[in-house]
Amino acid sequence: MSTPANLAFFSSRMSDRAILSYSDSEALAALPHARRRVNANAYIIREGEPPRSTCALLISGLAFRQKLTADGARQIISVHLPGELLDLQHLFLNIADHSVQTLTEAVIADIARDDLESLMLERPAIARAFWVDSLIEASIFREWVLSVGRRDARARIAHILCELAVRMRGAGLIGDSENFVLPMTQEQLGDATGLTSVHVNRTIKALAAEGLIKHSGRSIMIANWKALSQIGDFNPLYLHLDQVSPRFAVPMDTLFVSPDAS
Known part of the structure; x- marks a missing residue:
């Protein structure tokens, strides 16, 4: 080799x-x-x-x-x-x-x-x-089972956006408050959350209308991290960030805040 x-x-x-x-x-x-x-x-x-x-x-x-x-x-x-x-x-x-x-x-x-x-x-x-x-x-798998089994559509989409943002930041793929490219089509996002692509589209538009995210194509800006994570029932405990990078020692609600966030 x-x-x-x-x-x-x-x-x-x-x-x-x-x-x-x-x-x-x-x-x-x-x-x-x-x-x-x-x-x-x-x-x-x-x-x-x-x-x-x-x-x-x-x-x-x-x-x-x-x-x-x-x-x-x-x-x-x-x-x-x-x-x-x-x-x-x-x-x-x-x-x-x-x-x-x-x-x-x-x-x-x-x-x-x-x-x-x-x-x-x-x-x-x-x-x-x-x-x-x-x-x-395995912990992440369990959280995904919980999302599909018990969270509503709005919470499922909010949760997966929060998770991907945190994990992509940990992998050095995005910065603290930057746009990130959603690495999934709406069909794929639907297959991950148990929703149709139409339902995914409506939910993303609704989250944007509420000022929680900004999106253009696959580009996503989390405009209000605290509110989005609350809607998504997102608790990063399952990611076990204490065993990953010291960068996650900062409070979670400061990780993804756009410059013009209220």
């Missing part, structure tokens, strides 16, 4: 999950891998297929997990940002129980499963970091 660049950014992200020694961090950064560029909507993993010999690490772009019903209806169950492993479960499971696709054009680093497994077995701190990362991902 070629190694056109190291994985220092991935090592840094994992060091937010657990205390890693210098040699642990270096071992993660030096993982052999092959990079490939993939188009938007490309399949990284297909449900029902056996795992590949490599695990996919998202270098750039965005991806999502999905499940399909027998009649083809889609439920998007998570969105993934750069620095996240897309199929760590395939280190130990023999079959893919869901599919993973890219939302945007993306760059993937394929890392040999054997190399990852050896690293986890030989270095307990790295194994702990991966375990914590998986637990946080």
